[in-house]
Amino acid sequence: MKKKQWQGWGSGEQAEQHYLVQPRALAGGGDLRHVSEFLRASGWRDKSKTNGPLLMESPDRTVRVAYDPYVLPGGWTFHGRADGPNGEWSAHLGRQTPVEIVAGLTDALTCPRSAHAPNVWAPLEEQNWHTRFEGEHYTATSPDGTAWMQYHHGSDGAAMWWTGAKDEQGNGWTANFTSSSPMHLVQAFSAELANSAPVMRPRGRVPHSAQIRTWSVSVRPxxxxxxxxxxxxxxxxxxxxxxxxxxxxxxxTARPHPHAGSARARH
Known part of the structure; x- marks a missing residue:
């Protein structure tokens, strides 16, 4: 697939039943290609082995993204190596983390960093998440109480970002980012976590949960x-x-200044 023209994922023209699901945090994992094909189109290298876990590497080889469903607990792992002023960082996202939320992070990895100072909490507050201090932790919780984002201080003094979603039956996922994770990436993740727009899942791939709302739609391939x-x-x-x-x-480039003995850079 690496060298072939992308042809899409469907075939035929008979309409197929899909469902729009809200909240997106409880929609289930979804199709990995939503993430992997975007990274590949952005110049990332596919380092996956045949029939093995997904493994993608950034063009500058500073970041690796993997998805492994064959181990426990499985899911997404991210590793960024130390690069100039940026320290080493890592993240793990559970296997049921919706790909649309994962893509908030992976899409941001392909874009230049904004000049604006990142604020992880801003997208959550804009969607009326409830923020509060809980001891040494700072937590934001979605209006329906199913999802959360927390800056967590461990008993050993270490800090991390801890997030996830759970329904009343305990189904869902958790994720964590080391405190050294670039803040603009964590903000990109929180923005998609807070996004109130529904996501689409095919018939048979919608989780059974009393906390989700669904709308049936017919979609041609x-x-x-x-x-x-x-x-x-x-x-x-x-x-x-x-x-x-x-x-x-x-x-x-540098060239002699006509009125001085020293050279200066010309732009």
Whole structure:
């Protein structure tokens, strides 16, 4: 699949039943390709072994993203190596973390960092999450009480970001980020966690939970493929723009100043 033109995931034209699910945090894992195909279109290397766990590596080889369903507890693992001012960091997301929320983090990994100071709590507060101190921890909880985000201080003094979602039956997922995780990535994750828009799941892939709401929709495979292709095309376009900007950026050169003996950089 690495070298073939992306053809979409569906075939045929008979409408298929899908469901829109809210809240998205309890929608179940979803299709991994929502994450992996976007990373691949963004220039990431697919290091996966045949029939093995998913393993993707960033173009500069500083970040690795893996999904392994074959071990316990399984799920997503992220590892960022120390790079200049950035320290080493890691994260683990449970296997039932919805891919749309995972993509908040992975999509952000493909984009330049914003000049604005990140604020993990801002997207949650905008969606009316309840924030509070709990001892040494600071916690935000969704309005329906099913999801949370916490900056957690352990008994050993270590800190981490701890988040997840659970229904009344205990079904759901948890995730954690080391305190050294880049804040803009944690904010990108919290923004998708707080996103109130429903996500789509095919028939048979909707979790059984009294805490979710569903709406049945009929979707033609060509429509589904077009939505998926639009996401891939956007990733390729953004990657092309970034690469073009880097290749056309003027280099700093030095030449003698006509009125001084010293050289200065000309931009």
């Amino acid at each position: 060509s429509e589904l493929s077009a939505w998926q292709q639009a996401r891939i095309t956007a990733a390729r376009a953004a990657t092309w723009t970034r690469n073009s900007a880097r290749s056309t950026r003027p280099r700093t």
